[in-house]
Amino acid sequence: MGKILCATRGGEDSWRTQDEAIKLAKKRGDELIFLYVVDISFLDKIAAPMVIDAESSVEKLGAFLLAMAQERAREKGLEVQVVIREGKTREEIKAAAKELGVDTVVLGLPAEGGVFREEAIRAFAREIEVETGAEVVLV
Amino acid sequence: MKGARFLSGAILLGLLVFPWASTSGEEAATLTLVGRVVNTQDAAVDEAKVRVFVGGEETEVAHTDADGFYVVELTLSQALIEAETVAVEISKPGFRTTRQGFARQEFACAGDHCHARAPDVVLPRVFNPAFFLATAIFMVVFGLISLNLLHETIAALVGVAAMLGMSYFMGTSNSDFWIISFHRAISFIDFDVIFLLMTMMIFMAVTSQTGIFQWLAFQTFRLARGNAFLVVAILISITGFMSTVLNDTTVMLLMAPVSIEIALVLNIHPAAIVVPEVLASNIGGAATLIGTPPNIIIGSYVGLGFNQFLVNMFPIALMSMIILLGMSRWLYRTEFDRESKPPSAALIAKLEADARITDPTLLRKSLLLFGATLVLFFVGDLFQMPPVVVTILGSTALLLWVRPDVSHMLREVDWTTLVFFMSLFMMVGGIQEVGLIQLIAESVKGIAGDSLLLATLLIVWVSAIFSAIVANIPFTAAIVPVTVFLTQTIPGAENNVLYWALALGAGLGGNATYIGSAPNIVAAGIMDRAGFRLKFEDFSRVGVPVTFVTILVPTLWILIRYFWLRF
Numbered sequence: 001m002g003k004i005l006c007a008t009r010g011g012e013d014s015w016r017t018q019d020e021a022i023k024l025a026k027k028r029g030d031e032l033i034f035l036y037v038v039d040i041s042f043l044d045k046i047a048a049p050m051v052i053d054a055e056s057s058v059e060k061l062g063a064f065l066l067a068m069a070q071e072r073a074r075e076k077g078l079e080v081q082v083v084i085r086e087g088k089t090r091e092e093i094k095a096a097a098k099e100l101g102v103d104t105v106v107l108g109l110p111a112e113g114g115v116f117r118e119e120a121i122r123a124f125a126r127e128i129e130v131e132t133g134a135e136v137v138l139v
Numbered sequence: 140m141k142g143a144r145f146l147s148g149a150i151l152l153g154l155l156v157f158p159w160a161s162t163s164g165e166e167a168a169t170l171t172l173v174g175r176v177v178n179t180q181d182a183a184v185d186e187a188k189v190r191v192f193v194g195g196e197e198t199e200v201a202h203t204d205a206d207g208f209y210v211v212e213l214t215l216s217q218a219l220i221e222a223e224t225v226a227v228e229i230s231k232p233g234f235r236t237t238r239q240g241f242a243r244q245e246f247a248c249a250g251d252h253c254h255a256r257a258p259d260v261v262l263p264r265v266f267n268p269a270f271f272l273a274t275a276i277f278m279v280v281f282g283l284i285s286l287n288l289l290h291e292t293i294a295a296l297v298g299v300a301a302m303l304g305m306s307y308f309m310g311t312s313n314s315d316f317w318i319i320s321f322h323r324a325i326s327f328i329d330f331d332v333i334f335l336l337m338t339m340m341i342f343m344a345v346t347s348q349t350g351i352f353q354w355l356a357f358q359t360f361r362l363a364r365g366n367a368f369l370v371v372a373i374l375i376s377i378t379g380f381m382s383t384v385l386n387d388t389t390v391m392l393l394m395a396p397v398s399i400e401i402a403l404v405l406n407i408h409p410a411a412i413v414v415p416e417v418l419a420s421n422i423g424g425a426a427t428l429i430g431t432p433p434n435i436i437i438g439s440y441v442g443l444g445f446n447q448f449l450v451n452m453f454p455i456a457l458m459s460m461i462i463l464l465g466m467s468r469w470l471y472r473t474e475f476d477r478e479s480k481p482p483s484a485a486l487i488a489k490l491e492a493d494a495r496i497t498d499p500t501l502l503r504k505s506l507l508l509f510g511a512t513l514v515l516f517f518v519g520d521l522f523q524m525p526p527v528v529v530t531i532l533g534s535t536a537l538l539l540w541v542r543p544d545v546s547h548m549l550r551e552v553d554w555t556t557l558v559f560f561m562s563l564f565m566m567v568g569g570i571q572e573v574g575l576i577q578l579i580a581e582s583v584k585g586i587a588g589d590s591l592l593l594a595t596l597l598i599v600w601v602s603a604i605f606s607a608i609v610a611n612i613p614f615t616a617a618i619v620p621v622t623v624f625l626t627q628t629i630p631g632a633e634n635n636v637l638y639w640a641l642a643l644g645a646g647l648g649g650n651a652t653y654i655g656s657a658p659n660i661v662a663a664g665i666m667d668r669a670g671f672r673l674k675f676e677d678f679s680r681v682g683v684p685v686t687f688v689t690i691l692v693p694t695l696w697i698l699i700r701y702f703w704l705r706f
Binding site for chain 2: 010011044061062063064067068071
């Protein structure tokens, strides 16, 4: 049984990707793992008082979103594993793929088009394939 | 008899008319020259160089003090004084060098001491390379911060480094490139603001560890029993209230994640909660002296107290909150009116688990001390206690009671923010030195003339527009001196209406776009981390109309209160 890793943020932008990952896992009979990366780099450019544990707040949100993803998968007849990591999104996806020994990584293409975003995701997909040896499926 | 009387009279007359006639022209006399140097706004010019020339030769150099005065003492022969050969040349980088001579009748002499009080010298500005370079540096930093291209602190430090580097590398050999000295730059740092921010950070850091924000949000969800708009209304109110006394950006960092979870459980789009919440955080923050950095900057620079802010800004914030509630109901009506499926018990359990009070003892202590600090804000005026002293007392008491470890205390303070503010003040000092602030002030005065009404409207709406598109903290820091000048020169402005106008425009203007203020950027970032990308136009679709109405109505209130009913 192979392993499929699907990085997700849980929201509406990710639902289509989650659904495709679930379909793929069911079709292949593979184990599906949803990954959420706690990436707070968006706060890097703000000089507002960061006196709270921002990672912890976003991590709780991530855990909640993964719980929602698990429920959606359960409704479609699949039990999935969830993993939370902290760091830069791209690096953590690659690191998780290596550490978990996944065979396939599912990435979502931007729903609303955008040539540059799509090209960036395709380039990232090639990076994953080269560095981890895993197959990347773009949905 | 007649002859004796005539001789006495002649001697007396001689002593009166020619008081120095009894001494010979070669005898030395002490001459004291006193003068004052001002700019074209009649404000004192300090640290201007005063060179004294006697007979065309430089004999003495002095500098003007903080009030623009100079005093020079010379020892000269009477002949030189009588020959009208004394002159002063006044210069300062950024100003046109001016020469002033002294006529004999300007000297008042008694014995061997003469004194002259020169008429005030007005130094006009010159637009030298330093002016354009300092302005360009400030605009570049403004752009870097507003477009989020560089961390705010690094951007501000770059600006300071550029201004100081320019001054010392080029300005020491050519004064046309002199912007500001280091010691002069640090004199512009407002340590009231720095300490206020630092001590409020300590309160925020301690309070946030208790889980109170998340707990309040969950209790809201429970009480609303599935009524989405009721949840939003209560969350908006909580966020707005919290932002009056705690940093609005941190409030959003704490409220946004749990609000998104609540939205998902209610099956409504998270933007329907998070966007009104962030608008509420900006509105609530505008209500008090300590609610937002622009208010802290205004209050500290001008010397406005906590109670003054409350009396003048709280009504404005309250009416804006009511407007926000109504407009949110309308703008997100499709979300609130949608039929929703029953929420999952597992998700509700997860939500509750995320929203527990994590440290009841800490919560009790921090609430008690915070309450005491708020009371001290109200009564501090009785002791002539500046707001910053109140927060120092409160935060120190909190640390002593809650956390005596100094290394922990240091970790609670976000030094990058404090360095940002210090650098920002130094940069504003630079543009003040080269005359940009003066130019802006005179331009605004030129438009408004003596009309307080026009000046008020200009400040509200220009501040609002700028705050919508550029970072409102550096904008406020640059505009406060302009507002002070207008308050001093426009008749009737003693009621401080122009400061309230600035607080309104700079505070609420940031609601229009998600680059308008830091809480907006934080909210958009957290929404994105949750997979709900908040596009610029999505935020502006709500932000622009809400901003317009929440500024328009308070503008009418200001006109009624300060111009018609005058209370």
